[in-house]
Amino acid sequence: MSGHGHHLTEEEAAAIFEPPAWDERYSGAEQIWSGNPNPQLVAEVAGLTPGTALDVGCGEGGDVIWLARQGWRVTGADFSANGLARAARHAEEAGVADRTDWWQVDARTFTADGRSYDLVTSHFLHPPDGGMVEVTRRLAEAVAPGGHLLVVGHAPHEAFSHLTASQSGAMFVAEELLPGLPDGFEALVVEQRPRTVTRDGVTVGIHDSTLLARRTS
Numbered sequence: 465m466s467g468h469g470h471h472l473t474e475e476e477a478a479a480i481f482e483p484p485a486w487d488e489r490y491s492g493a494e495q496i497w498s499g500n501p502n503p504q505l506v507a508e509v510a511g512l513t514p515g516t517a518l519d520v521g522c523g524e525g526g527d528v529i530w531l532a533r534q535g536w537r538v539t540g541a542d543f544s545a546n547g548l549a550r551a552a553r554h555a556e557e558a559g560v561a562d563r564t565d566w567w568q569v570d571a572r573t574f575t576a577d578g579r580s581y582d583l584v585t586s587h588f589l590h591p592p593d594g595g596m597v598e599v600t601r602r603l604a605e606a607v608a609p610g611g612h613l614l615v616v617g618h619a620p621h622e623a624f625s626h627l628t629a630s631q632s633g634a635m636f637v638a639e640e641l642l643p644g645l646p647d648g649f650e651a652l653v654v655e656q657r658p659r660t661v662t663r664d665g666v667t668v669g670i671h672d673s674t675l676l677a678r679r680t681s
Contacts (some may be wrong), residue, residue: 501530508677515582525551532560542571576606585614590634600644619671648681
Protein backbone atom coordinates (compact mmCIF):
# COMPACT_ATOMS: atom_id res chain seq x y z
CA MET A 465 0.00 0.00 0.00
CA SER A 466 2.71 2.47 -0.80
CA GLY A 467 2.96 4.98 -3.57
CA HIS A 468 5.74 5.15 -6.10
CA GLY A 469 6.93 8.64 -5.28
CA HIS A 470 4.00 10.38 -6.96
CA HIS A 471 0.24 10.52 -6.79
CA LEU A 472 -1.15 7.55 -8.66
CA THR A 473 -4.09 7.68 -11.01
CA GLU A 474 -6.97 5.33 -10.26
CA GLU A 475 -5.86 3.18 -13.21
CA GLU A 476 -2.33 2.93 -11.80
CA ALA A 477 -3.73 2.21 -8.33
CA ALA A 478 -5.92 -0.60 -9.67
CA ALA A 479 -2.84 -2.21 -11.20
CA ILE A 480 -0.99 -2.41 -7.89
CA PHE A 481 -3.65 -4.76 -6.52
CA GLU A 482 -2.58 -7.37 -9.09
CA PRO A 483 0.37 -9.82 -9.24
CA PRO A 484 2.25 -8.31 -12.23
CA ALA A 485 2.86 -5.05 -10.36
CA TRP A 486 4.34 -6.91 -7.40
CA ASP A 487 6.40 -9.21 -9.62
CA GLU A 488 7.87 -6.08 -11.16
CA ARG A 489 8.44 -4.51 -7.76
CA TYR A 490 10.24 -7.60 -6.48
CA SER A 491 12.30 -8.06 -9.65
CA GLY A 492 15.03 -5.58 -8.73
CA ALA A 493 18.06 -6.08 -6.53
CA GLU A 494 16.88 -3.74 -3.77
CA GLN A 495 15.13 -5.13 -0.70
CA ILE A 496 11.68 -3.51 -0.41
CA TRP A 497 10.85 -4.15 3.25
CA SER A 498 12.97 -3.94 6.40
CA GLY A 499 13.08 -7.68 7.01
CA ASN A 500 11.94 -7.08 10.58
CA PRO A 501 8.81 -8.88 11.81
CA ASN A 502 5.64 -6.84 12.00
CA PRO A 503 5.19 -5.55 15.56
CA GLN A 504 1.67 -6.89 16.12
CA LEU A 505 2.83 -10.36 15.10
CA VAL A 506 5.56 -10.23 17.73
CA ALA A 507 3.14 -8.85 20.32
CA GLU A 508 0.50 -11.55 19.85
CA VAL A 509 2.48 -14.62 18.87
CA ALA A 510 5.40 -14.42 21.31
CA GLY A 511 3.27 -16.09 24.00
CA LEU A 512 1.90 -18.91 21.83
CA THR A 513 3.27 -22.43 21.70
CA PRO A 514 4.96 -22.90 18.31
CA GLY A 515 3.25 -25.21 15.85
CA THR A 516 2.34 -24.82 12.19
CA ALA A 517 1.74 -21.39 10.69
CA LEU A 518 0.55 -19.89 7.42
CA ASP A 519 1.47 -16.30 6.51
CA VAL A 520 -0.65 -15.03 3.60
CA GLY A 521 0.75 -12.07 1.72
CA CYS A 522 4.22 -12.89 3.01
CA GLY A 523 6.12 -10.64 0.60
CA GLU A 524 9.86 -10.96 1.14
CA GLY A 525 9.35 -13.34 4.06
CA GLY A 526 10.26 -11.25 7.11
CA ASP A 527 7.42 -12.61 9.25
CA VAL A 528 7.95 -16.18 7.99
CA ILE A 529 11.61 -16.06 9.00
CA TRP A 530 10.81 -14.63 12.43
CA LEU A 531 8.20 -17.32 13.08
CA ALA A 532 10.60 -20.05 11.96
CA ARG A 533 13.22 -18.70 14.32
CA GLN A 534 10.67 -18.99 17.15
CA GLY A 535 10.22 -22.69 16.39
CA TRP A 536 7.22 -22.61 14.04
CA ARG A 537 6.96 -24.64 10.86
CA VAL A 538 5.83 -21.94 8.42
CA THR A 539 4.26 -21.76 4.99
CA GLY A 540 4.68 -18.38 3.32
CA ALA A 541 2.00 -17.61 0.74
CA ASP A 542 1.89 -14.77 -1.78
CA PHE A 543 0.56 -14.11 -5.27
CA SER A 544 3.92 -12.84 -6.50
CA ALA A 545 6.32 -15.52 -7.77
CA ASN A 546 9.20 -13.05 -7.55
CA GLY A 547 8.29 -12.20 -3.97
CA LEU A 548 8.24 -15.88 -3.01
CA ALA A 549 11.59 -16.51 -4.69
CA ARG A 550 13.07 -13.59 -2.79
CA ALA A 551 11.53 -14.82 0.49
CA ALA A 552 12.98 -18.30 -0.06
CA ARG A 553 16.44 -16.81 -0.59
CA HIS A 554 16.10 -14.79 2.60
CA ALA A 555 15.03 -17.89 4.54
CA GLU A 556 18.05 -19.77 3.18
CA GLU A 557 20.35 -16.92 4.22
CA ALA A 558 18.73 -16.87 7.68
CA GLY A 559 19.31 -20.59 8.14
CA VAL A 560 15.63 -21.51 8.46
CA ALA A 561 14.93 -22.97 5.01
CA ASP A 562 14.25 -26.37 6.58
CA ARG A 563 11.38 -24.88 8.62
CA THR A 564 9.73 -23.03 5.73
CA ASP A 565 7.89 -23.75 2.52
CA TRP A 566 6.19 -21.55 -0.05
CA TRP A 567 2.84 -21.41 -1.78
CA GLN A 568 1.85 -19.14 -4.66
CA VAL A 569 -1.78 -18.22 -4.14
CA ASP A 570 -4.00 -15.14 -4.37
CA ALA A 571 -5.64 -14.39 -1.01
CA ARG A 572 -8.81 -13.27 -2.80
CA THR A 573 -9.38 -16.79 -4.17
CA PHE A 574 -7.54 -18.73 -1.44
CA THR A 575 -9.13 -21.95 -0.25
CA ALA A 576 -7.80 -24.12 2.57
CA ASP A 577 -8.49 -27.35 0.64
CA GLY A 578 -8.20 -29.41 3.81
CA ARG A 579 -5.03 -27.73 5.03
CA SER A 580 -5.05 -26.45 8.60
CA TYR A 581 -2.60 -24.50 10.72
CA ASP A 582 -2.21 -23.56 14.38
CA LEU A 583 -1.68 -19.94 13.32
CA VAL A 584 -2.91 -18.14 10.21
CA THR A 585 -1.67 -14.59 9.86
CA SER A 586 -1.82 -11.79 7.31
CA HIS A 587 -0.28 -8.33 7.56
CA PHE A 588 -1.10 -5.30 5.43
CA LEU A 589 -2.99 -7.19 2.78
CA HIS A 590 -5.44 -4.67 1.33
CA PRO A 591 -7.69 -6.00 -1.44
CA PRO A 592 -9.94 -3.29 -2.93
CA ASP A 593 -13.62 -2.66 -2.32
CA GLY A 594 -13.81 -3.96 1.24
CA GLY A 595 -12.52 -7.33 0.10
CA MET A 596 -10.66 -8.01 3.35
CA VAL A 597 -13.85 -9.27 5.02
CA GLU A 598 -14.08 -12.09 2.46
CA VAL A 599 -10.33 -12.74 2.74
CA THR A 600 -10.72 -13.03 6.52
CA ARG A 601 -13.44 -15.65 6.03
CA ARG A 602 -11.19 -17.60 3.66
CA LEU A 603 -8.22 -17.43 6.03
CA ALA A 604 -10.35 -18.55 8.98
CA GLU A 605 -11.13 -21.80 7.16
CA ALA A 606 -7.44 -22.72 7.40
CA VAL A 607 -7.26 -22.36 11.21
CA ALA A 608 -7.09 -25.64 13.13
CA PRO A 609 -9.35 -26.11 16.18
CA GLY A 610 -7.75 -24.27 19.08
CA GLY A 611 -5.61 -22.26 16.65
CA HIS A 612 -5.41 -18.51 16.11
CA LEU A 613 -6.12 -16.08 13.29
CA LEU A 614 -4.25 -12.75 13.26
CA VAL A 615 -5.16 -10.12 10.65
CA VAL A 616 -3.45 -6.73 10.73
CA GLY A 617 -3.85 -3.82 8.33
CA HIS A 618 -3.70 -0.08 7.96
CA ALA A 619 -6.51 1.90 9.57
CA PRO A 620 -7.67 4.92 7.55
CA HIS A 621 -5.54 7.91 8.58
CA GLU A 622 -4.66 11.37 7.33
CA ALA A 623 -1.07 10.14 6.87
CA PHE A 624 -2.38 8.27 3.82
CA SER A 625 -4.03 11.32 2.25
CA HIS A 626 -1.78 10.97 -0.82
CA LEU A 627 -3.41 7.68 -1.79
CA THR A 628 -6.18 7.25 -4.33
CA ALA A 629 -9.78 6.61 -3.34
CA SER A 630 -9.47 2.90 -4.13
CA GLN A 631 -6.30 2.58 -2.06
CA SER A 632 -7.83 4.46 0.87
CA GLY A 633 -11.00 2.42 0.56
CA ALA A 634 -9.01 -0.80 0.92
CA MET A 635 -8.00 0.17 4.45
CA PHE A 636 -10.12 -0.98 7.37
CA VAL A 637 -10.70 -0.87 11.09
CA ALA A 638 -10.58 -4.17 12.94
CA GLU A 639 -14.27 -4.41 13.80
CA GLU A 640 -15.16 -4.26 10.10
CA LEU A 641 -13.61 -7.72 9.74
CA LEU A 642 -15.81 -9.36 12.39
CA PRO A 643 -18.48 -10.44 9.85
CA GLY A 644 -15.73 -12.51 8.23
CA LEU A 645 -15.31 -14.70 11.30
CA PRO A 646 -17.26 -17.96 10.95
CA ASP A 647 -19.15 -19.57 13.80
CA GLY A 648 -16.82 -21.22 16.26
CA PHE A 649 -14.40 -18.30 16.48
CA GLU A 650 -13.86 -16.08 19.52
CA ALA A 651 -12.48 -12.58 18.91
CA LEU A 652 -9.71 -11.88 21.44
CA VAL A 653 -8.37 -8.53 20.14
CA VAL A 654 -10.34 -6.04 18.05
CA GLU A 655 -8.55 -2.70 18.10
CA GLN A 656 -6.49 -0.06 16.35
CA ARG A 657 -2.99 0.11 17.80
CA PRO A 658 -0.93 3.29 17.46
CA ARG A 659 2.49 3.10 15.82
CA THR A 660 4.95 5.60 14.40
CA VAL A 661 6.55 5.26 10.99
CA THR A 662 9.10 7.40 9.18
CA ARG A 663 8.55 8.17 5.52
CA ASP A 664 10.81 10.49 3.55
CA GLY A 665 12.42 11.63 6.78
CA VAL A 666 9.11 12.55 8.43
CA THR A 667 7.80 10.60 11.43
CA VAL A 668 4.01 10.21 11.57
CA GLY A 669 1.62 8.33 13.80
CA ILE A 670 -0.60 5.67 12.23
CA HIS A 671 -2.74 2.84 13.55
CA ASP A 672 -2.54 -0.92 12.94
CA SER A 673 -6.02 -2.42 12.78
CA THR A 674 -5.56 -5.68 14.68
CA LEU A 675 -7.92 -8.66 14.81
CA LEU A 676 -6.89 -11.73 16.80
CA ALA A 677 -9.34 -14.59 17.04
CA ARG A 678 -9.21 -18.18 18.33
CA ARG A 679 -11.04 -21.10 16.83
CA THR A 680 -12.93 -22.73 19.66
CA SER A 681 -14.56 -25.56 17.72
